[in-house]
Amino acid sequence: MHSPLRPYKGISPTIGEASYIDPSALLVGDIELGDHTSIWPLVAARGDVNHIKIGDRSNVQDGTVLHVTRKTTTKPAGHPLLIGNDVTIGHKAMLHGCNVGDRVLVGMGAIILDGAIVGSDVIIGAGCLVPPGKKLESGFLYIGSPAKQARPLNDNERAFLLTSAENYVRLKNDYLSNAENN
Numbered sequence: 001m002h003s004p005l006r007p008y009k010g011i012s013p014t015i016g017e018a019s020y021i022d023p024s025a026l027l028v029g030d031i032e033l034g035d036h037t038s039i040w041p042l043v044a045a046r047g048d049v050n051h052i053k054i055g056d057r058s059n060v061q062d063g064t065v066l067h068v069t070r071k072t073t074t075k076p077a078g079h080p081l082l083i084g085n086d087v088t089i090g091h092k093a094m095l096h097g098c099n100v101g102d103r104v105l106v107g108m109g110a111i112i113l114d115g116a117i118v119g120s121d122v123i124i125g126a127g128c129l130v131p132p133g134k135k136l137e138s139g140f141l142y143i144g145s146p147a148k149q150a151r152p153l154n155d156n157e158r159a160f161l162l163t164s165a166e167n168y169v170r171l172k173n174d175y176l177s178n179a180e181n182n
């Protein structure tokens with residue numbers, strides 16, 4: 001089995017304490033993973049032309065693609081990809097050069113483009129497309145292509161954002177202990 005971590009130009013991904021990376025995932029280059037974070041099967045994350053940072057207790061589910069945009073003279077920072085704490089990223093999402101706050105749920109198959117800024121405590125519906133540079137306000141549900149603000153999150157949904165992250169911390173703990181026992 002190949003290693004899921006690959007250096008690029010001498011920089012290798014750094015992985016926080018008790019984080020889990022499925023052996024079929026691939027993380028390349030300048031990527032910083034926080035503690036208790038999980039990366040599930042077939043995730044491709046490429047920190048080559050800019051950096052990727054994922055916070056603590058976040059999960060990136062199966063088949064998701066994470067990438068960044070290079071720095072240029074007109075855009076000296078380019079577009080790194082910054083993902084906060086307790087974030088759930090559903091299956092087969094695509095996050096490119098955007099900034100995601102804490103306690104966000106990115107629905108399955110959602111696409112978030114360069115320069116988009118997602119506040120904290122946000123749900124992005126399955127299949128949603130967030131256009132370049134769009135700002136999603138904290139505390140709201142967004143759906144559709146392009147993304148539109150649907151309504152404020154209710155208390156149950158806000159609580160669920162943390163529960164979802166906690167569920168994935170428990171699940172990755174199971175996977176880590178299974179790996180140790182095999």
Ligand SMILES: CC(C)(COP(=O)(O)OP(=O)(O)OC[C@H]1O[C@@H](n2cnc3c(N)ncnc32)[C@H](O)[C@@H]1OP(=O)(O)O)[C@@H](O)C(=O)NCCC(=O)NCCS
Binds near residue numbers: 124127
């Ligand atoms: C959007 C979502 C949160 C549901 O929100 P909701 O307010 O409870 O929505 P409802 O199910 O009551 O549906 C309300 C309307 O939104 C539509 N709708 C539901 N989900 C939608 C979505 N993802 N995109 C566009 N429209 C959606 C429904 O068809 C319905 O339309 P109608 O009023 O014309 O019939 C949910 O459908 C969703 O997309 N969750 C993401 C789940 C996920 O991907 N999790 C990650 C993996 S674990």
